[in-house]
Amino acid sequence: MNDLAPAAVPGPARCDGTGVRAALRRAAPALLAFAAIRLLGIVVLALWSAAGGRSWHTLLTARWDALWYTRVAEQGYGYTVALPNGDVHSNLAFFPLLPWLERGLSALSPLSAADAGMVVSWLASLAAAWALYATGERLHGPRAGVALAALWAALPVGIVQSMAYSESLFTALAAWALYAVLTGRWVAAGVLASLAGLTRPVGAAVVAAVWVTAAVTLWRERAGGSPLRTAARRHPGLLPGVLLAPLGWCGYFLWVAVHQGSLTGYLDIQEGWGNGFDGGIAFASFVRQQLSGPVFAAGAGLLVGIGLVIWLQVRGVRQGQPLPLVVYGGTVLLLALTAKGYFGSKPRLMLPAYPLLLPLAVGLSRWRRAWPWLAIGLLATGSAVYGAFWLNGSGPP
Template sequence: MNDLAPAGVPGPTTCAGPAAGTALRRATPALAAYVAVRLLGLLVLAVWSAADGKDWHTLLTARWDSLWYTRVAGQGYGYAVPMPNGDLHSSLAFFPLLPWLERGLSALLPLSPADAGMAVAWVASAVAAWALYATGERLYGPRAGIALAALWAALPVGIVQSMAYSESLFTALAAWGVYAVLTERWVAAGVLASLAGLTRPVGAAVVAAVWLTAAVTLWQERSGGVRLRAALRAHPGMPAGVLLAPLGWCGFFLWVGARQGSFTGYLDVQGGWGNGFDGGLAFGAFIWQQLSGPTVVGGLGLLLGVGLVIWLYVHGVRQGQPLPLAVYGGTVLLLALTAKGYFGSKPRLMMPAYPLLLPLAAALARRRPVWSWLAIGVMAAGSAVYGAFWLNGSGPP
């Protein structure tokens, strides 16, 4: 099969691939690069926090969303905070997989739920980096895989990967789920998509990758004159994977709806937080406000950043990015840019969209190693400084 074919749909898998141990050994340089970048970020955060009279551990485990996750882990759902403007911030907005893991890990080990959440994030981020290496290696070779993992670590908001947040856990499940689609491990893809759907609302992006890839694969088979039954036999596990994929996301959505007494219960909960989807109208108004006021420079920077991520997505698609990656990355990007709410969260919401980094990883893989590592080093240093500044200031909401 040609993974770089414009159609981007994987062909039949004829073997199960190398053993996990062999695959992990191949990924060791990527994991080492990932850990080095993140350790730099943590070191700068610790020094900056100490100089600012703050505790780096508290910044990573006991602020913003991490407090809500640990509250769910310790007390279950049902906690809500009325706001002065009449909004209601409910714990039902937070998907359950991370709190479940926090509760289970803190019961097995001498860890608080908050520390358990940070441990999950650290392990999951390394697992995600492994999946990113496997993806980059499959498409462009080992050097691209290493670059992809390092670039993801060096994102400006990469410090979130080390926090007791759900982004690292989600990215690990999503990246391996999409990789399972690439390699036609349909049952594994369905299970991982379902778990991702229990982790964050954007789990719908993994479901979309499974469903659309399956639909296009069958459509291409049918266009070639293959009967549907024969096409399904040629792709074992596809029906099961397609059925399994939405169970996590739909299950939590329906459970919240039943608890709230309304089919749109989860959307109502998000509305209480000021979140929701309006097609990008609120975000567009926010950018215009920045451009038309005294913060015009910041508005231009924001506009440039949005243009860059859209260009990266389009460039990746034009390079022949496989369909599962294009669907997943595009859906994450679309949901992030069209959501209303606190606009400072958007870089964090886009962090799981790792396919956007594939064109950069492929470009770095073609350069001399000294220049590639210099570029990644500069990005890592910038990420470390920005992450420490960000987390000691307003930080991720």
């Protein structure tokens, strides 16, 4: 079983203005690498879209879920679409933090709500990259931190980080919440976890990471003979952080329940979209159909991909990845693989599971200096081409 390890949950680090500036200077190479990779993706998307007579701006701000977020920002909740097959799509399926930020930014600037969503996503993706660097640096050194941020930017579905979607915002909040746990800032972790819970349903994974880590921390103190009150004093803010963590997720879930007049209101909304959790039965059936049909290669590729992400999770545990990262990454992976619905969404749903990339980042950080950048450059090029192809085709639902 993974162990917290003394180095994994140290005391709070310096967080005054001088400390923040120093941390930002250390993170600068990672942020520059991240920005360069994402800029490459946008440039390739713009060129590809122009060749097909389409607008890269529209693809990033005004299609698929981005339209739903914009409608919430502009008109609030209550909009539904009834489909011919009887399904009902309600905008209550979309958590409120991104639309709130879109509305606020558009009210304070000339930006439309859609453009505000893209700006929030771009800024949040940089904040997420900073958190990933800080995590990698703390656990394995600066080179691992740079590699982790660059690998996240170069994922095949990395273009989503530049869209008016909530993945970037959620990942930033989740990553900083887990970093706060790693550095013993429990109240900050609770606040950030609560905000992540207002961003996406998978905010439950951040709450789980905070709660499980706090429980193990207190259990070890008790096992060492310390009374609970003494153990809590040794970890300032732990209990308030634990209480704060679920407020966002539970608050929205309960608000929808009251709005719908049913305790399972949010689950019913998701069911109307054809989503929900069935233990992976529908996804396994989909993979089986791919393997037994004319697109065997696609089914085989899916199996390889599933095997890879599971291997990365196991590898992280074996490398001694800190408990909050293991719980969070494992929960995001579990929720993504056991959800039913549109299966093309699964790579996007796993985008926030950045701890899965940590073993790869550690491996890259041990290569000779030129080779990691060559590998990341190739991945970034592939990501840019795939992102342009993807958004000009079926795109992320």
